[in-house]
Amino acid sequence: MGSKDQNQFQQTATLTPKQPTKLGASTALLGASLAELSAWVQQQGQPAYRGRQLHDWIYHKGVRSLTEISVFSKEWRSTLADVPIGRSTLHYRSVAPDDTVKYLLRLADGKIIEAVGIPTEKRLTVCVSTQVGCPMACDFCATGKGGFSRNLAQHEIIDQVLTVQEDFQRRVSHIVFMGMGEPLLNIENVVAAIRSLNEDVGISQRSITLSTVGIRGRIHQLAQHQLQVTLAVSLHASNQELREKLIPSAHKYPIQDLLAECREYVHLTGRRITFEYILLDGVNDLPEQAAELAQLLRGFQSHVNLIPYNPIREATYQRPSSRRIQAFASVLKQQKIAVSVRYSRGLEADAACGQLRTTHT
The missing domain is CATH 1.10.150.530 (DNA polymerase; domain 1)
Structure with missing residues (x-):
């Protein structure tokens, strides 16, 4: 870009x-x-x-x-009555059958964002937004369909974690920057929020994951901060042509250039990168595409997260069958690529990966 x-x-x-x-x-x-x-x-x-x-x-x-x-x-x-702490107000709350909770939060200027609390027996994860809307317009993502308004301030990011922690009445253990927005387009506030969440709230940086589709030069910029977070890069395609169809911004940042910057990140930080790959039935889930992806990542200190597609009203993509998902994963394993399949929580409440939107029904 x-x-x-x-x-x-x-x-x-x-x-x-x-x-x-x-x-x-x-x-x-x-x-x-x-x-x-x-x-x-x-x-x-x-x-x-x-x-x-x-x-x-x-x-x-x-x-x-x-x-x-x-x-x-x-x-x-x-x-001190007029001195703002910087907390949002709850606009809407919904609970999925798996106990995942989606929050619509109203900011001081009236803008609405989403955060998601994802509980398990041993951990409480918060999916955090970094922008109001998202400018990346990924074809399979509900957030991108709604357009972009502005970046979130540092306090607006931290507030989401505190809101979930208070609602669940238990400490947040993990944070994923996978909510609304592209974190690296708001890198200064995101890095400042990560440091505060670590030093002030008490959440380990190693329990924080930051997800990006890749912005030229910003992964290098992130590396300079020497954070101990996990970087997750959203590929979603095994070649440049398909990636441009799914992620419009990709035409300004060829996949080989993105991977070169990722290799530099690994060298500078010593941290392994996770590559996220949303599986779309009949689009990017073929065995030959798995082999092509393996070739791209050969020799990389990385891990691939396969994410079966979560349906949204605004797109006609479908989730692959379990057989196709496992076949894709098997090809990667055969090629010695570390891989796992991640099924998203909160599907029924429109709180799963790719489903976040600022409206509710």
């Missing part, structure tokens, strides 16, 4: 709290570190230890207004 194309997606988010002197009515506190909050409370004429109390109430007690912090004096709380 050229610089002109990238610039049109760059949005000026709420001022990030990197400069404590500017924390306050013009920006959200969520996303600020302990040191930044401590500096801010001192600028309000309060002792530094109030910063630790504020940090605890924001990140661990889930306070939504500073007026609710009972350890602060009533007099000081009254002066």
Whole structure:
């Protein structure tokens, strides 16, 4: 993607709290570190230890207004009524039969985004959005059909995790940046959110996965941050021609160039890459396409996640049969490619991979 194309997606988010002197009515506190909050409370004429109390109430007690912090004096709380923490409001909530929960969250400007809570006995995963809508317009994805509005600010990303954690009344253990939007088109806010989720909320970076269809130069940029997250690259095709049909932006970023940047990422970070491949019946699920994919990834420190297609109203693609799915996986295994099949949760609630949309019925 050229610089002109990238610039049109760059949005000026709420001022990030990197400069404590500017924390306050013009920006959200969520996303600020302990040191930044401590500096801010001192600028309000309060002792530094109030910063630790504020940090605890924001990140661990889930306070939504500073007026609710009972350890602060009533007099000081009254002066803080208009200082935003940066929390969203719940617009809609639905629960699938497998206990996956989809949330539509209303932001301060009225925009709606989605987050998904995916529970199992041992873990609670949150699928996080990074943009309002998505500019990538992938042909099989409901989010892309709805167009693009803006990037999410750092606090709007963190808020999704806190919302799910509070609703389930248990700690979030894993985060996947696989919700609405292309994370690498909002890389500064996404990286800042990851660091805060790690340092302030307490979620290990190794329990975080960031998914991208690939934006030229941005995987290299991500590598410079030396995060310990798992990078998941959405291929969805075994050759350039088919990939361009499924992912319109791919015509600006040939698959060989994308894979070269991925190899550089592995070299710079020492982290294995996951390649995601949505299986579409009769489109990209043939054995010869599996062999072609194996050839592309030969010698790569990687893992392939096969994702059977989740139907959406806006497209006519179908999910392959179990026999075709296993046949595709078998070809990859025969070619010594690490592979697994991932069946998405939340299908019945339109909360599965590729189904996220900001409307509900």
